[in-house]
Amino acid sequence: MQKNLKYAALLAGLLCMSGVAHAEENLLEALITPFRQKEVHPVDNKQYKEECGSCHFAYPPGLLPSKSWEKLLDAKALPEHFGENAELDKDVLADIREYALANAADKSYYKRARKIALATEGVDAPIRITEVRYIKRKHHDIPEKMIKGNKDVKSLSYCDACHTQANKGIFDSDTVRIPNFPDWDD
Ligand code: HEC
Ligand code: HEC
Incomplete structure (x- = not known):
C-alpha cells in the first residue's frame, strides 16, 4: 500500500511538472483510486x-x-x-x-x-460500529433469531462470529457464515 501510494504521488508529481494537471486534487484522487485496498487494514499491533x-x-x-x-x-x-x-x-x-x-x-x-x-x-x-449507518444498513435484513437469539452469536458486536475472515480485515458477504443457520442466504 505504502509503495503504491508513493508511485501514485510520484506519478502525480511528474504530471504536475509537465503541466498536465489542472485540478491537482481530482487527479491525485483518480490516480490513487485503483490502488485502494478493498477492505479494512487488519489489526497489526x-x-x-x-x-x-x-x-x-x-x-x-x-x-x-x-x-x-x-x-x-x-x-x-x-x-x-x-x-x-x-x-x-x-x-x-x-x-x-x-x-x-x-x-x-x-x-x-x-x-x-x-x-x-x-x-x-x-x-x-x-x-459503536454497529451504530454506523452503513453497517446498520448492511445487516438490516438479518432476523433477530440469527443474532440475539443465536447462542453462538449473541449480538451484532461479535463480528467474527459470522465474518470468518474478520481477523484479516475482510468483511465481504462471500466470507459470511452464520452459526447454526447454514442456509441463511437461500
Ligand atoms: C473487559 C472486557 C472488554 C475489554 C477489555 C474491551 N472491551 Fe470493548 N466491549 C466490551 C463489551 C461488553 C462491549 C459491548 C458488546 C455488546 O454490546 O454485545 C464492547 C464493545 C466495544 C465496541 C463497540 C462494538 C459495537 O457494538 O459496534 C468497541 C468499538 C470496542 N468495544 C472497542 C474496544 C477497544 C478499542 C478495546 C481496547 C482498549 C476494548 N474494546 C476492550 C468489553 C470489552
Ligand atoms: C449474525 C452474523 C453477523 C454478525 C455478528 C456481523 N455481520 Fe456483518 N454481515 C452479515 C451478513 C449475513 C452480511 C451480508 C448481507 C448481504 O448478504 O448483503 C454482512 C455484511 C457485512 C458487510 C458488508 C459486506 C459486503 O460485501 O458488502 C460489512 C462491512 C459487515 N457485515 C461488517 C460487520 C462488522 C464490522 C460486524 C461487527 C461489528 C459485523 N458485520 C457483524 C452477518 C453478520
Whole structure:
C-alpha cells in the first residue's frame, strides 16, 4: 500500500511538472483510486490485539472515525466501557490510542474504511460500529433469531462470529457464515 501510494504521488508529481494537471486534487484522487485496498487494514499491533481482543475480537480501527476512537479510548471512559471495566495503564493507553487514531476510518485509504468515514461525516461520533449507518444498513435484513437469539452469536458486536475472515480485515458477504443457520442466504 505504502509503495503504491508513493508511485501514485510520484506519478502525480511528474504530471504536475509537465503541466498536465489542472485540478491537482481530482487527479491525485483518480490516480490513487485503483490502488485502494478493498477492505479494512487488519489489526497489526500486538498490544492493541491483546488488550482490545480479550472480551471481543479486536476491531480494526478503520471501522470507526478518529472522533469515535477519541471518545472510546479515553482514560475516564474505559473503566465504564459498555458496562465492563476496560481500564488501561497510562502508557499502554497512549500507545493504543495512537495506533487507533493513525488507522481510523478517516485516515485510511481502504475502501470499506472510506465508506465508514463518509457515513459518519457530520454526525455525532458513534461509539459503536454497529451504530454506523452503513453497517446498520448492511445487516438490516438479518432476523433477530440469527443474532440475539443465536447462542453462538449473541449480538451484532461479535463480528467474527459470522465474518470468518474478520481477523484479516475482510468483511465481504462471500466470507459470511452464520452459526447454526447454514442456509441463511437461500
Ligand atoms: C473487559 C472486557 C472488554 C475489554 C477489555 C474491551 N472491551 Fe470493548 N466491549 C466490551 C463489551 C461488553 C462491549 C459491548 C458488546 C455488546 O454490546 O454485545 C464492547 C464493545 C466495544 C465496541 C463497540 C462494538 C459495537 O457494538 O459496534 C468497541 C468499538 C470496542 N468495544 C472497542 C474496544 C477497544 C478499542 C478495546 C481496547 C482498549 C476494548 N474494546 C476492550 C468489553 C470489552
Ligand atoms: C449474525 C452474523 C453477523 C454478525 C455478528 C456481523 N455481520 Fe456483518 N454481515 C452479515 C451478513 C449475513 C452480511 C451480508 C448481507 C448481504 O448478504 O448483503 C454482512 C455484511 C457485512 C458487510 C458488508 C459486506 C459486503 O460485501 O458488502 C460489512 C462491512 C459487515 N457485515 C461488517 C460487520 C462488522 C464490522 C460486524 C461487527 C461489528 C459485523 N458485520 C457483524 C452477518 C453478520
